[in-house]
Amino acid sequence: MPPPMHFLTTDASDIAWGARLDNLSLSGLWSEAEKDLHCNQKEMIAILRVLEDHCQLLKHKTILIQSDNKSVVAYLRHEGGTKSAPLLDLTCKVFQIIEQYQMHMKVFHIPELLKKSWRPSTRKVYGIAWRRWLVWCETHQISPSTPTASDLARFLSDLHLINKLSYNSILLHKSVVSTLCNPDSSGQLSSNVLVKHVLKSIFAEISSSR
Incomplete structure (x- = not known):
């Protein structure tokens, strides 16, 4: 499946x-x-309406659907379920649109933290960083929700070497990944020796080039 080109x-x-x-x-x-x-049902209807209204834009494209509703995520990932007939019916309608316009769909459970606990301006900035992380994980076939410290270190390195981001922007990406991934590993990721070493090297290289 091609990497996502659209994010919902x-x-x-x-x-x-x-x-x-x-x-x-x-x-x-x-x-x-x-x-x-x-x-x-309301969450699934919202997804359905966007797909219906923007089907031409999304035709033949890969779309990453992000939702904090675990039931909706599960129904989309498994193309249905047995606990709710109305939700199953809506799921079928979503897949009819997907098939009709030959879209590719990936579904990811986005932590509620990203959607509801931050100010809109913060969500926008963090959302950009989170989407960049998801695309990177897709490209490298890494689970975005349970990365290792080595995965995060590689990501930060690529942000510097390939994306040419500023040091502060790289720190922001580190914070987003550490905060939104598996809460049990958040502190371990952020304080990992390898991650700290990579950040130190990036800072030194950026400082020396000024």
Whole structure:
């Protein structure tokens, strides 16, 4: 499967749904009938509406769908489930769009922390770093949620050598990955000797080139 070219994040509240497709912000209100639906169904409907409304843009492309709803993520990953018939029906509609427009879909569970606990400006900056991490993991066939310290060190090195990012930007990426990956390994990743050594080397090289 080709690396993702488009990134979709959705959210659903009691009165409306919202989504972000790449840099495009989308939203809509629920109908009276939809207001009473389960939150899982609302989240899936939000995804479905974005795919329907932007099917030509996404045609033949790989889209990474990010959701903090574990049920929706599970249904999309397994192309359905047995616990909810209404959610299964919506999932089938999503895959009909996927197949009709020959999209490629990857699904990732995004921590709720990224979506709800930070200010919008912070989410935007962190979201860019997180998407860059996901693409890097896809390219190197690494689990984005359970990286090793060696994986993080390689990523930071590539940000310096290939992406030519500033030292502060590289530190931001390290913080995002350490915070949003497996919480049990967060402190270990951030304080790992190899990660610290790579950062020290990057800082020294950037300083010497000024």
